[in-house]
Amino acid sequence: MTPLQTYFPLAIAFIVAGALAALLVGAAALLGPRRPSAVKAAPFECGSDPIGSARERFGVKFYMVALLFIVFDVEAVFVYPWAVLLRDLGWSGYIAMAFFAFTLVIGLAYVWKKGALEMETD
């Protein structure tokens, strides 16, 4: 198969996703009635009146969660090449990967112990 053929399914997925998004947004813009009012223009906050600006400073805890996500995201990426070769590499590969994962478990334990995962303290 040529490269184009290999990635053709991916191209279909991209085209369908783009076309669907364009269709939904375009159809809504074309067909929907447009009668703006002050109430409709207000930011939606679960029915209650908006308080202050939406551009508030976020809690740093969200950043912690995002960072944890990235760290284990990277770990998953590293695990994948090992998983493909699981049988070929045998125990030596298993031990190497276990060491890798164990290092991150230490980090997770530390983060957990320090209470950075607690979301409802404030």
Place this chain on the structure above:
Amino acid sequence: MPRKIVIWVVLAALVVTFVGVLGARMAEGAVLPEIILGPLGLTDALFYLFAAMTFAGAATVALSKNILHSALGLLAALMGTGSLYVFLSADFLAVTQLLVYIGGVLVLILFAVMLTNRITEVKISNASLGLVGGGALLVATVPVLVFVAIATPWATIVPAELAPTTREIGNAFLTRWLLPFELASLVLLATLIGAVVIARKELKQDEPDTSVS
């Protein structure tokens, strides 16, 4: 003020010397390969599309005055780079780009934007462009890049078939490059610990009444 002018003059002299030396070298030594102008196939068209996407994204990052638009431009640039990895038949790297950079790092950057204190003044955050310095840098770097691009003997053989690279990467990670692989886990560990240390400091500064509630 005079000091600033002196710095600019020195910088300009350096740039001119650099370009001159490089131009002289280019004229004497470079073996200019014949430029092959074939028909523009679909693959080439796609390559230029993705290259343009990368370039436009990078330009948005650098030029947009709104930091959120910069972040979105970064999305386009990273997407384009990932697509270009595919053209280098580095499929695993492309997927990693998608997973880690677009799915992770970009989210982290957006979070960092939302965490900044002066988020309401976001529109003036990138006002200074430094046109003179930027122009000097452009004059200095473009000849280098052009020289490298022309003089490097690029491997132009396109593999007939794109083989998955994941097995080879796994093999390299877990045999020959095992130590760097394990060191990567230590880097990630340092990331976790550093984030906790910094975040704890932030929490203590921001919310002195945490213990009350």
